[in-house]
Amino acid sequence: MKIETVDFFYLAMPEITTAADGSxxxxxxxxxxxxxxxxxxxxxxxxxxxxxxxxxxxHGACQPVQNAVLGQPLDGPADIARIAAQVEYDCMDLxxxxxTWSGIEMALWDLLGKVRSEPxxxxxxxxxxxxxxxxASQLFxxxxxxxxxxxxxxxxxxxxxxxxxxxxxGRGAVDADADHFVAAREGxxxxxxxxxDVGQVFGEDVERAARRIPALEAARATWLEEPFxxxxxxxxxxxxxxxxxxxxxxxxxxxxxxxxxxxxYGNIGFVQIDCGRIGGxxxxxxxxxxxxxxxxxxxxxxFTSNLALSASLQPFAGVEDSAxxxxxxxxxxxxxxxxxNHIQRDADGEIAAPDAPGLGIDIDLTALETYRVEVEIAIQxxxxxxxxxAA
Amino acid sequence: MKIETVDFFYLAMPEITTAADGSxxxxxxxxxxxxxxxxxxxxxxxxxxxxxxxxxxxHGACQPVQNAVLGQPLDGPADIARIAAQVEYDCMDLxxxxxTWSGIEMALWDLLGKVRSEPxxxxxxxxxxxxxxxxASQLFxxxxxxxxxxxxxxxxxxxxxxxxxxxxxGRGAVDADADHFVAAREGxxxxxxxxxDVGQVFGEDVERAARRIPALEAARATWLEEPFxxxxxxxxxxxxxxxxxxxxxxxxxxxxxxxxxxxxYGNIGFVQIDCGRIGGxxxxxxxxxxxxxxxxxxxxxxFTSNLALSASLQPFAGVEDSAxxxxxxxxxxxxxxxxxNHIQRDADGEIAAPDAPGLGIDIDLTALETYRVEVEIAIQxxxxxxxxxAA
Numbered sequence: 156m157k158i159e160t161v162d163f164f165y166l167a168m169p170e171i172t173t174a175a176d177g178s179x180x181x182x183x184x185x186x187x188x189x190x191x192x193x194x195x196x197x198x199x200x201x202x203x204x205x206x207x208x209x210x211x212x213x214h215g216a217c218q219p220v221q222n223a224v225l226g227q228p229l230d231g232p233a234d235i236a237r238i239a240a241q242v243e244y245d246c247m248d249l250x251x252x253x254x255t256w257s258g259i260e261m262a263l264w265d266l267l268g269k270v271r272s273e274p275x276x277x278x279x280x281x282x283x284x285x286x287x288x289x290x291a292s293q294l295f296x297x298x299x300x301x302x303x304x305x306x307x308x309x310x311x312x313x314x315x316x317x318x319x320x321x322x323x324x325g326r327g328a329v330d331a332d333a334d335h336f337v338a339a340r341e342g343x344x345x346x347x348x349x350x351x352d353v354g355q356v357f358g359e360d361v362e363r364a365a366r367r368i369p370a371l372e373a374a375r376a377t378w379l380e381e382p383f384x385x386x387x388x389x390x391x392x393x394x395x396x397x398x399x400x401x402x403x404x405x406x407x408x409x410x411x412x413x414x415x416x417x418x419x420y421g422n423i424g425f426v427q428i429d430c431g432r433i434g435g436x437x438x439x440x441x442x443x444x445x446x447x448x449x450x451x452x453x454x455x456x457x458f459t460s461n462l463a464l465s466a467s468l469q470p471f472a473g474v475e476d477s478a479x480x481x482x483x484x485x486x487x488x489x490x491x492x493x494x495x496n497h498i499q500r501d502a503d504g505e506i507a508a509p510d511a512p513g514l515g516i517d518i519d520l521t522a523l524e525t526y527r528v529e530v531e532i533a534i535q536x537x538x539x540x541x542x543x544x545a546a
Numbered sequence: 547m548k549i550e551t552v553d554f555f556y557l558a559m560p561e562i563t564t565a566a567d568g569s570x571x572x573x574x575x576x577x578x579x580x581x582x583x584x585x586x587x588x589x590x591x592x593x594x595x596x597x598x599x600x601x602x603x604x605h606g607a608c609q610p611v612q613n614a615v616l617g618q619p620l621d622g623p624a625d626i627a628r629i630a631a632q633v634e635y636d637c638m639d640l641x642x643x644x645x646t647w648s649g650i651e652m653a654l655w656d657l658l659g660k661v662r663s664e665p666x667x668x669x670x671x672x673x674x675x676x677x678x679x680x681x682a683s684q685l686f687x688x689x690x691x692x693x694x695x696x697x698x699x700x701x702x703x704x705x706x707x708x709x710x711x712x713x714x715x716g717r718g719a720v721d722a723d724a725d726h727f728v729a730a731r732e733g734x735x736x737x738x739x740x741x742x743d744v745g746q747v748f749g750e751d752v753e754r755a756a757r758r759i760p761a762l763e764a765a766r767a768t769w770l771e772e773p774f775x776x777x778x779x780x781x782x783x784x785x786x787x788x789x790x791x792x793x794x795x796x797x798x799x800x801x802x803x804x805x806x807x808x809x810x811y812g813n814i815g816f817v818q819i820d821c822g823r824i825g826g827x828x829x830x831x832x833x834x835x836x837x838x839x840x841x842x843x844x845x846x847x848x849f850t851s852n853l854a855l856s857a858s859l860q861p862f863a864g865v866e867d868s869a870x871x872x873x874x875x876x877x878x879x880x881x882x883x884x885x886x887n888h889i890q891r892d893a894d895g896e897i898a899a900p901d902a903p904g905l906g907i908d909i910d911l912t913a914l915e916t917y918r919v920e921v922e923i924a925i926q927x928x929x930x931x932x933x934x935x936a937a
Binding site for chain 2: 167171172173174175176177179180198199200201202203205206207209210211212213214215216217218219240243244247248249250251253254354355358359384385386387388389407409410412413415416419420432528529530531532533534535536
């Protein structure tokens with residue numbers, strides 16, 4: 156069969172804030188081939204990602220993503236890899252292309268899984284989908300007391316692992332940050348798994364980051380996530396050498412090599428991959444393989460819908476040792492409403508990649524209308540993109 | 547003064563081909579502040595780059611580039627660096643932002659230079675602008691005989707250094723490639739500087755690249771450019787360890803760290819920076835400083851107009867040891883017509899960054915009309931971008 160259509164649905168909440176909450180909008184991709192439908196989601200700015208699909212060609216190494224996708228044969232995983240290589244080559248100079256392609260790639264796997272009536276993790280070669288311990292992802296409070304209360308609430312909600320992120324950390328005094336780490340540990344209890352995400356706040360300043368290390372060690376943080384800019388490998392390695400707290404990073408990787416480099420040169424302990432950015436499920440699986448070979452723990456990065464969550468679980472579903480997973484718990488309504496089924500925690504509080512074919516997640520077409528953002532792009536007076544109708 | 551307006555002019559030739567010729571279209575940026583005008587050029591897909599400037603916010607770390615730019619104070623180089631850091635942080639998840647910002651950053655330097663009546667290289671701290679030996683950049687011929695003739699023609703056109711790129715290399719037999727290298731050397735003569743660019747054709751296959759090394763060494767190639775994917779540092783280093791031919795790369799770097807990593811981990815001998823991609827002149831100057839400290843030679847990457855060429859010469863204008871520069875010799879008419887003055891070779895065949903204020907290059911406003919691509923983007927029925935009128 157051949158890839159017949161690729162549609163982009165730009166969805167958004169009525170109001171978007173500067174909160175570090177990636178579920179406020181979405182770019183959902185629908186692919187059709189041979190009478191089957193596949194769905195995917197880019198974790199990306201919707202308008203530039205749409206533009207990267209339909210823009211006029213600039214030259215041979217700066218082509219729109221659609222040129223390498225539409226009409227291509229799709230009969231197995233090798234076809235997805237072949238199209239991915241073509242996108243990478245033909246869109247070498249189109250920076251946004253990786254984010255655009257990520258959602259399409261996911262949709263191709265979903266479609267193939269439906270054709271073969273198999274979950275994607277089986278198509279990837281895994282024999283089973285191991286359960287993972289989901290960690291609740293939330294922001295630090297404005298005060299240590301708020302942070303403590305958020306930790307307690309997550310525990311009472313059944314989460315043994317919690318990630319606190321962003322907020323005031325790194326912006327004020329070292330002692331103020333330490334108070335938050337103490338509060339987070341107290342809120343979680345002594346057996347909780349504490350994860351800390353500082354969202355690149357230290358840029359490339361190793362010393363400023365290092366001053367927070369004693370408090371992070373005392374609070375027994377499992378990892379320190381993104382202390383530095385995504386490609387500042389030397390800084391990651393320098394800080395890693397000075398503490399027992401493992402470094403975590405990788406969500407910014409937009410190809411396999413960037414994640415591999417963060418492992419090989421940044422000396423991270425946890426590699427966090429967003430399938431909606433790295434080019435989809437295929438390159439994420441390569442990262443999982445490389446991480447296993449290097450003794451690094453693979454974790455998904457997911458802050459959007461359960462469609463993206465399922466995709467992000469596939470690449471390491473069969474890796475028993477990678478037992479933690481990110482689980483977005485405070486999604487905006489659009490990310491909840493987008494899918495008719497959701498990945499639920501079991502009696503032990505754990506989750507797993509679905510056993511159903513493809514991604515195992517169904518789209519609610521009415522949500523595509525409810526949250527629809529109407530986009531129209533015209534070039535030389537000719538409309539080259541108009542938001543599609545779902546039904 | 548404050549940044550008042552930022553306008554994007556999308557220009558294109560009537561016909562765009564798949565040739566590896568970046569001068570077939572252009573994205574020109576005009577910035578106004580305090581009654582002054584600055585010009586810059588993104589080396590990037592125009593439509594996605596425009597979209598990255600004006601798109602709706604997705605969340606706090608995925609904001610449109612304009613949010614960090616419009617209305618900002620601009621009184622000196624420190625302001626440009628401050629805005630750059632803000633763009634990097636607020637547009638962390640907007641992949642295309644670096645390419646969009648690159649043209650703006652250039653325009654801010656141009657504007658500041660005009661305010662102070664100084665060339666940008668002086669604002670960067672250089673005492674003088676050293677002359678560089680321009681290399682003519684062209685494609686390999688389809689046959690070795692064509693390659694030989696192109697080499698001869700470049701020499702008779704007064705170029706002592708010539709880069710041959712892309713074409714059939716890496717796509718057929720090793721012997722066929724060797725014939726091209728022999729022909730290129732013969733065409734250039736024994737004292738010519740031979741540079742070879744293979745445009746990432748070997749992906750991550752070190753062995754396939756290594757089989758071309760004996761012929762490259764025999765032809766005395768000064769560098770082998772982009773044998774591998776831009777972030778495949780391990781592969782660059784592995785090949786570099788096996789030959790006296792220096793590796794060259796860096797045009798794909800879209801921030802300082804990526805170029806630094808290619809130097810530190812890829813063991814390249816020449817780092818090639820495109821100011822229209824890396825975030826402008828400021829990060830390029832940082833790369834030049836890092837390269838000098840590491841004994842690596844900085845070279846510009848430029849395949850578009852003389853506005854971009856001037857920008858690309860500024861970061862290493864004062865580095866006497868970096869004596870080679872890329873000089874596009876077969877520009878499409880839009881890239882020629884765009885500027886009223888051009889950087890010319892002197893009697894010795896050398897060029898230098900202009901002494902005139904800013905970039906020292908004047909824009910021909912009529913070219914902005916002649917090659918104009920009309921773009922209109924509407925969101926929820928409201929027009930958020932329409933191609934500006936130049937005059």
